Each structure stands twice: as structure tokens, then as C-alpha cells.
Amino acid sequence: MATQQSPSPAAATSVAHVKREGPKFSWIVPLVYIVFLMIPIYWLVVISFKSNFEVMNSFSIIPQDPTLRNYKVILTDSSWYLGYVNSITYVLMNMVISLLIALPAAYAFSRYRFVGDKHLFFWLLTNRMAPPAVFALPFFQLYSAFGLIDTHIAVALAHCLFNLPLAIWILEGFMSGIPKEIDETAYIDGYSFPKFFIKIFIPMIASGIGVAAFFCFMFSWVELLIARTLTTTSAKPISAIMTRTVSATGMDWGVLAAAGALTLIPGVLVIWFVRNYIAKGFALGRV
Template sequence: MSKSWKILAIGILACVLVLALTPYVWILLTSFKGRLDILATQPTWFFMPTFANYPAVFIDKEYLPLVFNSLVISLGSTALSILIGAPAAYVFARTDFAGKEDLFFFFLTTRMAPPIAIAVPLFLFFTTIGLTDTIYAVVIAHTSFNLSLVVWMMRGFFAEIPKEIDEAAMMDGRSKLGAFVRVIVPLAAPGLAATAVLCFIMSWNEFLYAFILVAFEGRPLTVGIPGLITPHGTLWGQVAAVAVVATLPIIVFTFLVQRHLVRGLTFGAVKG
């Protein structure tokens, strides 16, 4: 690549980076602004920072438990989706049986319907079994739409692993389940990490099911944000503070699995 093309590529990447980071930087700055700076007619980049928005929303308004609820819901649904979806994806990748592709397509169709179409049936179902207004209802609901993503993604990752590895493990005395747990899963760890990050983000950001299924107990952070819109106006500083805190677990979780994530997203892209 010539020097001029490198400069052009760097310029394009810099523009994309600025466009991507500017909204987040603005929210971060807003979380440290007072009401006068937030409502100023001209955008203010330099101001006297204040930390009042964070204790006002997380301590005075008791939003801190909502962060814990979001973590429990997201981690719980991610773990449950991986625990159920990974073995199912392995079966689809390794086993031939009648109606396999039809059943696989059925898994995918669970993501094709608009979420609002099954929100009311889910509410009636959880009301019948007495799980409404609990964290468990949201975890199960999020697992229902994350499961198809896990099966779809992990089937591709497992298919990239040669079948001879399974056969070699079973020749060494492993059962099919033992070969899957002890050999295949470690090899597919990058794919599991990439899938887990996507499941976590989707569960963390989900609003509709959480809003319908929980009213008081077990509310996640996304459901708490509308409470900052009052008859006297929107508390933008506190909304920004909640938004900043809401992004931190995703950033931390992504960095923790970054090594596996990069490899997982490019898994099978290069053969030879």
C-alpha cells in the first residue's frame, strides 16, 4: 500500500472514530454539568464540573440496586443461553438427523417475530406461574431471544473444528459428552466469548420485556431511566450519569474477554 493510501485510510478511520466517540464524550461531559450548563443555548465544552448528578440519582433516588439487577439479569441470561445453546449447536454441527435443517430454521424464526408480538403472551404466562415482577421472569425472557443467537453462531464455530478431533478424543477413552466438554469447548472458547459478549449486550440494553414483566422488584437500569422524566422537565444530568454507568459493565466485560473476542469474530475467516 502506498503512503498516500495509508494516509487516506488513517484519515477515514479517524473520522469514523470521531463520529463514534463524540456522542459518548458528550454524554460523559453532560453527566458532570450543572443544570444551567446543560440547558445553555450554546454547547459548552469548558465548564466547572460537578459530581452532584451521580449521588443524586444512585443514592438519593436509590438507582444503585438497579445496576445490580441489570448485572444479575444479563449475566444470568447469558450463562443460561450458553449452557443450553452450545450443546444444541454442537448437535446441529456434528449430527445428521431427519428434519435437522427445519428444526434449525425454527430456532432462527424465534428472532424474526417482533418482540412486542410475544410480550403479552409472555406476561400472561409469567402471571399464571407467579413469576411476574421478579428477576427470574426477565432472565427467562432474555434467554428466549438469546438462545437462537447462540445456536446460530456456535453452530458455525463448531463446524470449523475438524470432526477428527472428536474421534481422537473418543479413541482416548472420552465419551461424546466428555469430548465435547474437555476438548471441543476449549477449542471453541473464542467463539463462546464472542457469542457471550453479544448476548450480554443484548440483554443489558433490552427494555421492552423488562418494562412489561417487572414494575418494582427486579427493575433493571434501562427501566429506571424513564423515571427521570418528570412533569417539571427531564433531569438530563442524572440521565447522562445513568447512561455513563450503564456503559461501564459492557466495556469492562468486553475488555475481559478481548483476547478471545477478536479471535472469535475472525474464527474461520482464514483457512489454509
């Protein structure tokens, strides 16, 4: 008896030892990583508060003579700030279109088998994998033919190419986590399909919808090549305005940095909203 008991306290102490050692040092790794992530962003923000003279002629870790001039340039010139409005407009349009269409499709994939389902699912996914560079030129011609060039809806529809498959993939993952018995019980209780879907099913996968919306937002917000190709003036996204305006009269580093810093804000806001689901969301609902 005594010989049997003796290993367990020893094991317990060693476990306790490991447990104490773990949290003690392991926080250094994420900390170093976060510092690495933040340095470039910090530098962007610092430059955005400097005047161009200071940027070019002196070097300091913090702005010596902080100025809001760069932000003033952007927020008072409509050709600048409308870029943000344009970007947000087509991103939101894309998000709504993608989700509305992806919800029924994802339900079909998660609940039913039908002719060509696997091929269709794979084909949808290949569009997520398609290089935007391949599609840039034909998109321009396609949307010109429909007279949609330089409209928000054109960019929103074009971004569906990669966002819709992704939204279907994510939602399908979350929906497959809901037992099928729920559907069946609801039908027995006399719910019609639309009523069941809206009243019962959608609230159950609300977090999945949030995550899918986040991803649609993310990939539409960061994309430049297609958005730039399909717009000329009135729907031009902020990212395209940045690449165009800045090199006109030499490099206006301060304004460039300020414009860049402002593009970070929507991203931070949406991350904050989905922070509790973000890890599961990145696993596309498949953990």
C-alpha cells in the same frame, strides 16, 4: 530477457507507491468515523458533569463548573443504583442459561444430521427475528400465570427467546471449524462423550464461547421493551428506571445523562475482554 524483466521493476515501484499511499491517507476514514461515534457520547458525558442550571442557561463545550452531584444522586439512591444491580443480575443469568443450553444443541447441529434438523434450526432462527413488540403482551400474561412477574429469572428466560438461537448459531459456526477427526480420535482413546466434551472440546472452542457470551450479554443488556414489561419494582432494569423517574419533576437532564453514562461502562468492559475475537465473533464464527 531484458524485455521480460523490464515490466517487473516498474510494477514493483508502482506497488510500492500504492502501498505507501494506502496507509498514508486511509487512516483518515476510520478516524472521522470514530469522531462521529464519539461526539454524541462526549456530549452525554459533558452534560452528566453539569448542573441543571448550567445545562439550561448557558452553553459550553466543556463543563464550566463541573459537579459530581448527578452521580451522587444515582449512587446514593437505592431506587437508582439497584437498577444497575437488577440489569446485571438478569443479564448474567441469561448468559449462563443460554450458554449451558446452547452448547449441546450447537454440537448436535454441527456434528449430526437428524429428523427435522434444518427445520428446527430455521425455526430457532425465526425467534431471533421475532419482534419483541409482538411478544410483550403475551409474555406478561404467561409469566403472570407462573407468578414470575418482577423476578430476574423471568427476564432472563424471556431473553432466551432471541439469545439462545443466536448463541446456537454462533457456537455452531465455531464448532464446525473443528475437524471431526478430533472427536473420533478421542472416542477411540476411550473418552466418554461428557468427558470428551468438557475436557477436550470446550477448551478448543473457548474463544467461540467467549464470543457467544459477549453476544448474549450485549443483546440482553440493551433490550428494554421486554425487560420493562416483565418487571414492576424489585427487578426493574436501569433503562426502565431512566424512562420513568426522569420526567417526574421536569427534566432532570444531568441525572439522566449521568445514568446513561454509567450504562456505558459494562459495555466497554466486556468489549475490552473480547477485543481480539470481536471481528470474527460478529461474523458469527463464519469467516
